[in-house]
Each structure stands twice: as structure tokens, then as C-alpha cells.
Amino acid sequence: MEFRIERSALTDAVAWAARVLPTRSPVPVLGGLLLEAADGRLSISGLDYEASARIEVAAETVRAGKVLVMGRRLLDVCKVLPEKVVECAVEGSRFSLASDGARFGLSVLPFDDYPSLPSLPEVLGAVDAEEFAAAVAHVTVAAGRDDTLPTLTGIRLALDGDRMTLAATDRYRFAVRTLSWKSGRDGVSADVVVSARRLTEIARSFGRGGMVSLALDGGSAGFEQAGTRTTVRLLDGRLPRHDKLFAMTGAVTAETDRASLVEAVKRVAVVAEGGSPLQLAFSEGSVLLQAGYEDDVASQRLPAVLEGAADLTVAFNPAYLMDALGSFDTPVIRFELMGPGQRAIVTGRTPGAGPEGSRPVHRHLLMSAKPLV
Numbered sequence: 001m002e003f004r005i006e007r008s009a010l011t012d013a014v015a016w017a018a019r020v021l022p023t024r025s026p027v028p029v030l031g032g033l034l035l036e037a038a039d040g041r042l043s044i045s046g047l048d049y050e051a052s053a054r055i056e057v058a059a060e061t062v063r064a065g066k067v068l069v070m071g072r073r074l075l076d077v078c079k080v081l082p083e084k085v086v087e088c089a090v091e092g093s094r095f096s097l098a099s100d101g102a103r104f105g106l107s108v109l110p111f112d113d114y115p116s117l118p119s120l121p122e123v124l125g126a127v128d129a130e131e132f133a134a135a136v137a138h139v140t141v142a143a144g145r146d147d148t149l150p151t152l153t154g155i156r157l158a159l160d161g162d163r164m165t166l167a168a169t170d171r172y173r174f175a176v177r178t179l180s181w182k183s184g185r186d187g188v189s190a191d192v193v194v195s196a197r198r199l200t201e202i203a204r205s206f207g208r209g210g211m212v213s214l215a216l217d218g219g220s221a222g223f224e225q226a227g228t229r230t231t232v233r234l235l236d237g238r239l240p241r242h243d244k245l246f247a248m249t250g251a252v253t254a255e256t257d258r259a260s261l262v263e264a265v266k267r268v269a270v271v272a273e274g275g276s277p278l279q280l281a282f283s284e285g286s287v288l289l290q291a292g293y294e295d296d297v298a299s300q301r302l303p304a305v306l307e308g309a310a311d312l313t314v315a316f317n318p319a320y321l322m323d324a325l326g327s328f329d330t331p332v333i334r335f336e337l338m339g340p341g342q343r344a345i346v347t348g349r350t351p352g353a354g355p356e357g358s359r360p361v362h363r364h365l366l367m368s369a370k371p372l373v
């Protein structure tokens with residue numbers, strides 16, 4: 001095996017495939033990346049028991065072949081190579097990389113125990129890469145972090161015709177985002193749970209433009225775009241349905257400037273220690289943020305519009321509130337409030353965007369706490 005490739009192209013491809021490699025594994029070969037060169041192309045693939053990744057790039061093939069080397073060590077080497085053409089070859093039991101006078105030799109791993117790369121499931125359709133990445137980022141903040149409840153560490157991915165719904169919850173908050181996608185056939189329907197961490201990595205790895213093919217079967221999800229392919233094992237179980245939770249009949253609504261609210265929450269939350277809540281007291285024309293007890297207190301008043309009540313006071317976990325606000329990029333934040341200690345829905349609004357632009361495709365549900373005494 002022998003090939004030549006630009007250092008930047010090799011480094012980017014190795015880094016992309018190395019994302020799925022396990023940090024620790026009882027099977028040493030799973031720390032390896034498989035490099036295959038043939039017909040002017042170089043494919044690099046890696047896998048563990050949860051995910052796989054494969055990328056194909058152009059390379060000048062001198063002698064076709066394949067080699068398995070430790071992936072993270074290969075990435076470390078690629079990062080320090082000179083920014084020139086890299087000449088790579090298998091020489092006996094070593095894989096050599098040479099560029100502009102620098103030369104490295106890496107030990108070759110045996111192929112015997114290396115599992116086959118899983119095949120891509122059935123492709124069901126495609127979704128815009130940038131919009132999909134934004135949608136995953138919107139909901140992943142609400143996913144659980146407790147590995148003893150693995151289903152709650154995932155994101156629900158539901159397909160219904162030309163509509164895709166992503167949702168996540170850790171039992172204390174619930175984020176939902178809907179978006180359109182291009183179904184490959186009529187009547188496509190699916191409802192699966194994918195690891196939030198894995199899906200976030202996958203969404204970030206694709207380019208900012210173009211379409212990403214989505215594939216699903218009974219046990220895995222697959223994503224493919226322009227020479228890159230990745231699969232991830234589905235999580236068992238189902239996330240709770242959110243339909244009834246998000247029904248807010250009779251809710252009081254309040255709106256305020258998002259950027260100002262984010263800065264005020266950061267400022268006032270400095271004194272909210274020990275999980276104490278941050279209070280929002282809405283009244284006609286303003287909202288008063290307050291936090292702290294006894295000696296250490298903080299407050300700030302912002303302009304706000306309240307509809308449906310003369311005044312209303314609610315309180316939230318400041319970290320949860322910041323996560324929710326940080327997942328929006330609209331100028332205005334809108335609250336739908338049922339009252340103290342009850343559900344609250346946060347959405348974003350862009351003034352003057354028209355009916356379609358004002359429709360909330362991203363919603364974040366929080367449970368309010370008891371107001372400060």
C-alpha cells in the first residue's frame with residue numbers, strides 16, 4: 001500500500017473518522033482506523049460498538065492496499081506534519097508517513113480481530129445539513145446526563161410524512177423542535193431514540209450546506225453526505241410523549257428582549273447559590289428579576305409585555321433557564337405561563353417575520369419553582 005495526499009486533507013479525514021473511536025476499550029483493535037487506498041481514493045473508517053464512521057477523499061494511489069493503525073496516534077502525527085504533500089506507505093510491520101523531511105513510523109495492527117464496518121440502513125430521505133444541526137443543538141440541552149437512565153440521554157427522532165420532530169427531556173424540562181425534510185417515498189413514519197451525544201457529534205461533523213441522507217432500520221440510524229457516512233446504534237425505549245404537556249390552555253403570555261434577558265439572568269444568578277431559584281415577576285410593562293436570600297441579593301428590571309393577567313410571578317432553576325434561553329437566536333423571547341409551580345413554555349419570535357416566521361418550531365418546557373419568599 002502506498003499513496004500521496006495533501007496534509008490538510010489527510011488530517012481532516014482522520015479527525016472526522018476518529019470521532020467514533022472509544023476512549024477505552026477491552027478490544028485494542030477498536031482504537032484503530034482502517035485506511036484503504038485504491039483507484040485514486042482513500043477511505044478511512046473507524047468504529048466501536050455504538051457508532052461507526054467512514055470518509056472517502058481523493059489521494060494519489062501508487063499501490064493499492066489497506067492498513068489498520070491506532071487512530072488517535074495517527075491523528076496526533078497528522079497534526080504536526082508539515083503543510084506539504086504526505087507520502088504514506090506500508091513498510092513491513094510499520095505504516096510510514098513522510099513530508100518535507102519529517103518522517104514517522106507507526107505500528108500496524110492485525111486485521112484478524114477487527115470487525116466489519118456495519119452497512120448503512122435503508123435510506124428514507126434527506127434533510128438540510130445546517131437546519132438539522134441547528135435543530136439538534138436546540139433540543140440537546142434538555143437531554144439527560146444520567147447514564148443509569150439511558151433512554152433519557154437520547155433525542156427522539158420522529159418522522160411523519162415530510163415533517164421531522166426532535167425532542168429531548170431529563171424529566172425536569174422538555175425541548176421540542178420540528179422541521180421539514182424530504183421523504184424518499186410516501187408514507188414514511190418512524191419514531192426512534194438516538195444518543196444525544198452521538199447525534200450532536202454527527203450533526204456538527206457535516207458541512208454547513210447541502211443535504212444529508214437519513215437511513216433507519218430496527219437497530220441503527222445512518223447519515224451520509226458527500227463521501228462521508230456514519231451510523232449509530234439506537235437506544236432502547238421511548239421518550240414520553242409531549243403533546244399533552246405542551247397544551248397550555250388559558251396560559252398567560254409575556255414577551256421581552258432575548259439578549260437583554262440573557263444578560264440579566266447571568267448577572268442576577270451570581271447570588272443564586274445552592275440551587276435557589278431565580279424569580280421573574282411580570283407586571284404591566286416590565287419584568288423584575290430577583291435572586292438570593294437574606295444577605296446576598298440581586299435584582300434587575302427589564303421592559304416586558306404581559307397579556308392575560310395584571311401580574312404574575314414565577315421562578316426557575318437559573319441553569320435550566322439559561323440553557324433554554326441559549327438555545328434560541330430570535331430577537332424576542334415569549335413565555336407561556338400557567339402560574340407558580342406549574343409548566344412554562346419558552347419560544348422565540350421574530351417581529352415582522354409574518355405568520356410562517358412567527359410560528360414556533362422550537363419550544364422549551366420548564367417547570368417553575370416556588371417564588372422567593
